[in-house]
Structures are given as structure tokens and as C-alpha cells.
Amino acid sequence: MPPFLDCPVCHSKMEPTPLKVCPECNYHHRLEANERIALLVDEGSFKEFKPELSSQNPIDLEGYGEKLRLSQEKAQLKEAVVTGECTIEGLKAILAVMSFDFMGGSMGGVVGEMITRAMLEGVNQRTPVIICTASGGARMQEGIFSLMQMAKTACAAAQLEQAKVPLFIVLTHPTTGGVTASFAMLGDVILAEPGALIGFAGPRVIEGTIGEKLPEGFQRSEFQLERGFVDAVVPRDALRQTLTFLIKTHRRENGKKE
Amino acid sequence: MGKKSEERLKASLKRLEEISTSNPSVKERSAWECVLLSRQPNRPGALDYIDYLCDDFMELHGDRNFRDDLAMVGGIGTIDGRAVTFIGNRKGRNLRENVAYNYGMSNPEGYRKALRLAKQAEKFSRPIICFIDTPGAYPGVGSEERGIGEAIARNLKEFSTLLTPILIFVIGEGGSGGALGIGIGDKLYMLENAVYSVITPEGFASILLRDSSKTQEAAEAMKMTAHDLKRFNIINDIIAEDPQGAHHNPLFSAKIVKDIIRRDLATLCNKSVTSLVRYRMRKIRQISSF
Numbered sequence: 001m002p003p004f005l006d007c008p009v010c011h012s013k014m015e016p017t018p019l020k021v022c023p024e025c026n027y028h029h030r031l032e033a034n035e036r037i038a039l040l041v042d043e044g045s046f047k048e049f050k051p052e053l054s055s056q057n058p059i060d061l062e063g064y065g066e067k068l069r070l071s072q073e074k075a076q077l078k079e080a081v082v083t084g085e086c087t088i089e090g091l092k093a094i095l096a097v098m099s100f101d102f103m104g105g106s107m108g109g110v111v112g113e114m115i116t117r118a119m120l121e122g123v124n125q126r127t128p129v130i131i132c133t134a135s136g137g138a139r140m141q142e143g144i145f146s147l148m149q150m151a152k153t154a155c156a157a158a159q160l161e162q163a164k165v166p167l168f169i170v171l172t173h174p175t176t177g178g179v180t181a182s183f184a185m186l187g188d189v190i191l192a193e194p195g196a197l198i199g200f201a202g203p204r205v206i207e208g209t210i211g212e213k214l215p216e217g218f219q220r221s222e223f224q225l226e227r228g229f230v231d232a233v234v235p236r237d238a239l240r241q242t243l244t245f246l247i248k249t250h251r252r253e254n255g256k257k258e
Numbered sequence: 259m260g261k262k263s264e265e266r267l268k269a270s271l272k273r274l275e276e277i278s279t280s281n282p283s284v285k286e287r288s289a290w291e292c293v294l295l296s297r298q299p300n301r302p303g304a305l306d307y308i309d310y311l312c313d314d315f316m317e318l319h320g321d322r323n324f325r326d327d328l329a330m331v332g333g334i335g336t337i338d339g340r341a342v343t344f345i346g347n348r349k350g351r352n353l354r355e356n357v358a359y360n361y362g363m364s365n366p367e368g369y370r371k372a373l374r375l376a377k378q379a380e381k382f383s384r385p386i387i388c389f390i391d392t393p394g395a396y397p398g399v400g401s402e403e404r405g406i407g408e409a410i411a412r413n414l415k416e417f418s419t420l421l422t423p424i425l426i427f428v429i430g431e432g433g434s435g436g437a438l439g440i441g442i443g444d445k446l447y448m449l450e451n452a453v454y455s456v457i458t459p460e461g462f463a464s465i466l467l468r469d470s471s472k473t474q475e476a477a478e479a480m481k482m483t484a485h486d487l488k489r490f491n492i493i494n495d496i497i498a499e500d501p502q503g504a505h506h507n508p509l510f511s512a513k514i515v516k517d518i519i520r521r522d523l524a525t526l527c528n529k530s531v532t533s534l535v536r537y538r539m540r541k542i543r544q545i546s547s548f
Contacts, residue, residue: 058490058547059481109547116543138434138456140466143481144492145547147456150435151442154414155542162419178456180407181395181435186415200407200435201397209397219402229405 005029019236028193028236030173032075033082033099036132040240041086041095048084051117055079055110059143067103067141075102079110080135083118085127089244094122096131100174105135107179108142112149115183119156123163128247132170133184136202137177150182157186166250168243171198171221171230185229189246191239192221192230286485287451289477293459295451296430300505302512304331304346304389307429310512311387311519312337315344318375320367324404327368329360329392330440332375334384337519340527343379345372345440346389349430362431363396366409369439373413376420385423385523388440393458395436410439417442418542419535423526427497427515428452428484429504444538445522446492448484449511450499454492455482492545 004013010025018039020029031039037046057064072078080102086095096118098105107115115131122129138146160167169187173196180200184190192198199219207214217223224230234242287295295301308315312335319326332345347364350356372388379386395406417424417440424443432441432454448454457465459477464470467479481487484496497514500507526534 053548056547059479059486061479113546113548140457140462142456142547144455144487144490145545147434147438148492148542148545150411150438151414151418151542152545154411155418155539158415158419159539161415178435181410181439182414183411185405185408185411199402200395200410201402205397206399206402210399214399218399227403227405229408 021236026194026235028173028195030100030134032101033077033097036097036172037082037084037086037095039236040130040132040243041088041093042090045087046084046095047086048082049114049117049121051083051114053079053110053113055108055142057141058109058145059141061141061143064141071103075099077102079114080105080107081111081114083114085121085125088240088247091244091247092125092127093243093247094118094125094127094129096129098132098134098179100134100136103139105133105179106137106139106141106146107135107149107153108139108146109149111139112146112152115153116156119153119160119167119183122165122167123159126163126165126252128166128168128250129160130168130170130243131183131187132172133175133179134172135175135177135179135184137179147178150178153183154186157183164252166246168246170234170239170243171224172196174198176200176202188250189232190230191232191234191242192224193239194221194233194235196221198224198230287483289453289480289483289486290459290474292451292453292483293473293477295503295505296453298503298505299351301430302504302508303349303391304344304429305348306508307389307427307512307515308333308335308344308346310509311335311516312342319371321370321374323370324367327364327371328358329362329364329396330368330371332371337516337523340523341382341384342523343375343384343386344389345375345386347392347437347440349391360396362392363394364392364436364439365396365398365401366404366406369395369406369409369413372440373416376417376424380420380422383422385425385527386420386443387519388424388426388443390426390428390432390437390441390454391430392433392436393431394433395439410435413439414442418539421531421535423523423529423531423534424538425519425522428454428493433458442538442542444526444534445494447495447497447515447518448487448493449497449504450484451503452484453477453482454484454487455480
């Protein structure tokens with residue numbers, strides 16, 4: 001029997017369902033990568049890419065290797081993103097899902113490479129790319145190499161654009177830093193789950209700069225919708241249906257009558 | 259553009275890189291010494307280099323959307339009769355200037371101004387020269403409200419496919435995404451005492467070392483100096499400074515910068531822009547750490 005989920009907002013307890021959305025206050029609990037994949041794709045259709053890549057310690061930072069090993073054990077993942085191909089309502093898609101449980105979803109060389117490869121696979125197969133983000137930003141433990149992953153993923157987004165292959169972004173809680181400032185803001189359509197924190201600088205950094213508390217709701221999905229930086233805030237139970245609609249409406253044969 | 263001419267381009271770019279490694283270089287300073295020198299208030303800034311490189315610089319203002327961000331300077335000038343677009347961060351020399359220029363930290367409109375000028379450069383076939391010197395993008399309320407993440411992201415994407423040569427010089431502080439937002443180009447150079455990394459040593463110390471006083475230790479651990487980045491093959495070359503630092507003798511480095519610009523533009527401006535962009539994208543694609 002899986003444990004009850006405690007809602008951090010309204011403090012009510014819920015039995016875990018695949019959606020993990022609080023029935024009282026609509027709080028969206030964090031999903032693990034495999035849970036999100038199960039929620040979005042046609043059953044049994046997900047073929048993971050599983051590239052033979054493992055994070056090195058490019059700036060020889062003390063303790064990073066150990067930290068990686070522990071994170072792999074804890075999250076039961078090799079890295080902070082899972083990529084693969086799948087079908088959604090029978091429609092082909094390339095899917096990348098980031099995992100906040102793995103070192104805060106931070107983007108180092110491997111995460112950047114896997115996301116880049118997923119996008120380029122979209123270019124090769126002329127297949128829409130969906131990326132579900134959850135990240136604190138660039139992985140500082142990899143120094144300048146993590147910063148350069150922003151350039152790399154943004155460049156891959158440019159290649160998708162040149163090939164006219166759609167990129168759909170699903171922003172989930174939280175998405176900040178170098179991920180926000182690269183591929184996460186480069187989708188043709190950008191969706192966000194309700195209540196997700198989405199921004200470049202983290203709230204504590206901003207509070208440190210301005211010396212006061214930020215208003216409630218600052219940098220949340222609804223705030224970003226109002227400011228014009230996301231196309232729609234989509235509740236989790238409507239995500240699959242929304243993505244299906246988007247894949248259908250972004251096909252090349254659009255505009256030609258059936 | 260065929261595969262052969264691409265190979266030729268690759269070979270000639272490689273030759274250039276070999277030539278330029280002959281810069282004289284004094285002893286390697288500690289990373290923390292570099293951090294302090296890169297922040298020296300009298301250190302030459304973007305406009306000092308621009309003024310040295312050309313005597314007809316015309317500053318162009320505004321992002322055509324919100325306002326003119328004074329922390330980002332941009333405009334047009336000529337070098338040896340060749341029109342170029344300049345983009346750079348602007349810091350102040352004293353408190354009054356620093357307040358006006360927001361300590362070199364741009365808001366989204368700064369990055370959007372940079373992109374507007376870059377697109378204009380592309381349209382009129384002007385090469386672009388960027389001078390990086392910022393602690394980072396501004397982490398404030400308005401900056402977030404106007405989408406600083408989106409502004410930087412868009413620049414990364416657009417600059418990577420811009421059909422004109424782009425030279426990047428990190429002349430002081432290269433702070434994170436705020437630096438990278440004007441940092442995508444064909445050639446990347448760093449002044450000897452400049453630094454470039456994913457976060458400031460202060461941020462690294464407080465987040466990863468869990469002790470905000472360990473800034474010196476952080477600076478060393480981060481591998482953020484010009485020599486580090488040359489070893490990592492991230493930058494093309496290191497530009498030497500006066501033994502006491504660039505502020506002590508600004509002309510020393512400025513002359514080298516000018517020589518590099520002349521040499522690189524002579525080569526890059528004769529290449530087909532499509533193969534230039536293909537090479538640029540491939541170079542970005544290959545930066546890895548696995």
C-alpha cells in the first residue's frame with residue numbers, strides 16, 4: 001500500500017493516484033519521470049533512447065563523483081532526464097522528461113547532450129518534440145561546461161526551427177535558471193502546469209537583491225501566463241489531450257484540405 | 259556550400275588558431291586574483307575598446323519595445339573602412355555611474371536591444387563584435403516580469419544562426435547566462451585576467467560550499483580563468499594584459515584586440531556565411547563533458 005500524499009498547501013491527505021493532484025486545492029505534486037511518461041504516452045509505446053553517456057567531472061570538483069553516484073541510487077536514474085520516442089493517441093513524438101529528484105534536475109553535460117540529441121532526433125525523423133522541464137538550472141558542479149549546455153540546447157532548438165519541426169514545452173514545478181534561459185523558453189507552444197515556479201533568478205536571489213519579500217504568486221505559471229510568457233496553463237489531467245491537439249495542428253499537411 | 263569548401267574553411271580557421279597562440283603571457287595568476295582584477299573599477303570597459311578601435315562610433319539606443327537599457331551598449335563604427343556592429347556590457351567607474359548602468363547587469367530590454375542590433379548587422383552584412391563584462395543578468399522583479407529567461411534564450415538561439423561573422427571578447431567579468439546572452443559567436447577570446455563561469459564565486463561558495471565566505475576557494479574550484487578555458491578548448495585564445503593588469507596600461511591589450519579583429523575579419527568576411535554558421539553550430543554542438 002503506497003503512503004498517503006501530504007499536500008504542502010492545504011495539508012489534506014490524499015491517496016496517491018497516477019495524477020497526484022490534490023482533490024482539495026488542486027496542488028500538483030511532483031511526478032517522477034516514469035510517472036509522467038506513463039501519464040502521457042500510449043501504453044507500452046515508450047522506447048527509451050538510453051545513450052551510453054555518463055557524467056564526467058570536467059572541472060575536477062571534489063565530491064562531485066560521489067554526489068552523482070548517490071543521486072543515481074536515490075533517484076534510480078542515470079541522469080536528470082529520460083528521453084525516448086513514443087506515440088500519444090497513436091501520433092509519433094519524441095519525448096524528454098526531466099527529473100527534479102536527480103540533483104535538482106540540473107543540466108550538466110549529459111543532460112544537455114541528451115536533450116540536444118532528442119531534439120535532433122526530432123529533426124531527423126521529422127517528428128514533434130515534447131520536453132517536460134523540471135530543473136533548478138545549470139549544474140554548477142560542471143562549471144563553464146554546464147553554462148555551454150544552454151548554448152547547445154538553444155542551438156538544437158534553432159535546428160528544429162529551420163526544419164519546421166514543432167517543439168512543445170511543458171513547464172513543471174520548478175523550472176528556473178539556465179533551463180528557463182535556454183530551450184524551455186524556445187517552444188513553438190509553451191504549456192505550464194498550474195502553480196509551477198517558472199523564472200530565471202530564484203525567488204530567494206531576487207529577495208536578496210531587492211531586500212523585501214516577493215508577492216504571492218510571483219513567477220508562478222499563472223503569473224507567466226498573464227505576462228505573456230506561456231501559451232496556456234494546463235491542468236495535469238488535460239495535458240495528454242492538449243498535446244494530442246497540438247501534434248495534430250502542427251502537421252505539415254495542415255492547410256491542405258482533406 | 260559543399261563539403262570540400264567546408265573542410266577548407268575548417269582548415270583555415272584552425273590555422274588562425276595556431277597563429278594566435280603566440281601571444282606573450284605572464285605568469286598565471288590565481289583565480290581569485292583574476293576575479294579581483296576583472297572587477298577593478300578602472301579596468302577598460304567595452305566603450306574604451308570601441309573608442310580605441312574606431313573614431314566614428316555611433317551609439318544606437320533602445321529595444322523598440324520597452325526602453326533603452328544603459329547596462330548594454332551598442333552601435334556602429336568602422337575599422338579600416340569596414341563597418342561593424344558593436345555590442346557590449348557597460349559598467350560604471352564610480353557609484354553614480356554604477357547606479358545609472360545597474361552595475362553592468364542588464365534587464366531583458368538590454369538583451370533585446372542587442373538582438374535588434376545583431377539582426378540589423380545581419381541585414382546589412384556587418385560583422386558583429388561583442389565585449390562581455392557583466393556579473394550576470396539583473397535578478398530583479400521587473401527583469402523577471404519582462405521575461406529575462408526568454409530574452410537570453412532567444413539570443414542564444416538567434417545568434418547561433420545569425421548570417422554574419424561574430425567575434426566575442428570577454429574583457430572583464432563573464433557572469434553566467436547574462437554573459438552568454440551576448441556570447442555566441444564564431445571566435446571567443448578572453449583577456450588574461452578576465453573570468454567566465456556559470457555563477458559568481460560568491461554564489462558558488464554559498465550554494466555548493468555552503469559558506470559564503472569561501473569565495474577564494476570557490477574561485478579556484480570553479481576553473482574560471484582564461485587559462486582554464488583555454489585548456490578546456492572553450493576559448494580560441496588568451497589576450498595578454500600589462501603585467502600589472504589591463505587598467506594599468508589599456509593600450510597594451512587593446513592593440514592585440516585590434517590585431518585579432520583585423521586578422522579574423524579579413525578571413526571570416528571572405529567566407530560564405532552559410533558555411534560559417536554551419537561551422538559555428540557544429541562547434542557549439544561539440545562542447546561536451548561526458
